[in-house]
Amino acid sequence: MMHRRSLLAAAPLLAAPALLSGPARAQAARAATLRVVPETLTNILDPHFTTSFTTRDFSYLVYDTLLAVNDRWEPTPQMAERWETSADGMEWRFFLRDGLVFHDGTPVTGEDCAASLRRWGARDALGGVMLRASEAIDAPDAKTLRIELKEPFGLVLQALAKPGAMVPMIMPKRLAETPPSRPVTEPIGSGPYRFVAAEYRPGDRIVLARHEGYRPRGEASIWASGGKHATFERVELIAMPDVSSQVSALTTGEVDYLERLPADVLPVLERNRAVKVQVVSPFGYQGILRFNHLLPPFDDVRVRRAVMTAVDQADYLPGVAGRPEYARECRSMLGCGTPYETTAGMPGKADLEDAKRMLREAGIDLSRPVVIIHPADAPGIAALGLVTQDLLTKLGFRVDLQSMDLNTFFGRRARPEGWNVFHTTATVPDMQTPLQNSYMEGSGPPNGFAGWPKDATVQAKRAAFAAAGTEAERKALATEIHQQAAERGFYMPLGQFVAASAWRSELRDVPQGPAMFLWNIKRG
Known part of the structure; x- marks a missing residue:
């Protein structure tokens, strides 16, 4: 039993946390919170409902995988x-x-x-x-x-x-x-962090708290594998569409981590010793120009191929990569540097005049507006749409560029009516096989992916790819599938690029990999 004198001596120590000043408590709470600005803040909290990588990154914190x-x-x-x-x-x-x-x-x-x-x-x-x-x-x-x-x-x-x-x-x-x-609207998983519904502000903030019941694996964490340790009590995902606001907030320490930045702001951050700039995913992204196969004029394969023939990736890459070393021209739907890389069926060098000839031969009505749905608050995607607007205008089309926020964009592209073209970017690891690449799926409506190309040959060969017993068989089939999908104009790759992230230099052990992983990070 502790004597009265010992109890009295211990009392100030036991009470110390409660006696912290307001600023000290706020500082302690801030140190225990990781504040992250994703490229865009998703309002789709269902990992099975969208290919959006902002939903995927949120989901990696809340859910786990077999x-x-x-x-x-x-x-x-x-x-x-x-x-x-x-x-x-x-x-x-x-x-x-x-x-x-x-x-x-x-x-x-x-x-x-x-x-x-x-x-x-x-x-x-x-x-x-x-x-x-x-x-x-x-x-x-x-x-x-x-x-x-x-x-x-x-x-x-x-x-x-x-x-x-x-x-x-x-x-x-x-x-x-x-x-x-x-979509599931109650995000409950078994991952290292749990969704805090009471603090959720759609379009502004997603708050996650440490899942005390989570038991990390014992192995070292490599990409999405191994031990995922919830090293912060809270993670806040914060909407901040304006890039200059992001840079300012990171510089002052208001936020800790910026997911993806345009290259033109990197020199400012690279000169700041309190900030670290780094490419987290060496595989990077593929730019995508996707046609609506259900509506004129892109229900006609000749029109799709004409636009593909006119595309010069060198016009697109500066807007999304910003630095020459961050970009590479790549006409493979399966990505460059991947096991199944191929350009089979793709047009060769861009040829605007040949594209115009193809459109004349197709005899389409160029007076009809082509609607591009354009997520203006997603800089990494928006830059692509502006280039296509100019390209289609040069080809003689009337272009209606309809600007909207990213979440509205996701809703619009899921409906077959009201648009002709959209752009997006996808992480290259998501595209590296004919089965993983959603844009190479050819089942058509209603179950196919937005754009809805339909091709029985592609579907049969994808099934053969899935059943193949050897890597040599899969490689040959991947080339055949790519050729058919390219010749049928499923979509046009707009090049491959990486993008830099930035975080406060006091953070350490920031994970690398094909997604934004936020476990195991430590402060100080």
């Missing part, structure tokens, strides 16, 4: 402790590790995983191929997920470990049973 890839693209266990497969590769069993708990306090079960994968497969290009190849995705018991195939699918591990949107994140079964056509 498997994850390291920097050698090897699938590794994450929520799963291990897996087994039958000798013929037609049945897979994944065994959950102990201690997995959702943010609502319920344990993660095999049924949650099965329901989540079925929902993801209804939305994702690669997931859809796996779903169609499956006889059953179910849970023999609370700690086991079973995938039984009805036809060969050689990419089960790669599908479950894919790092790009849409990521096969796991959510409670009750939420995963939300119809795939409707």
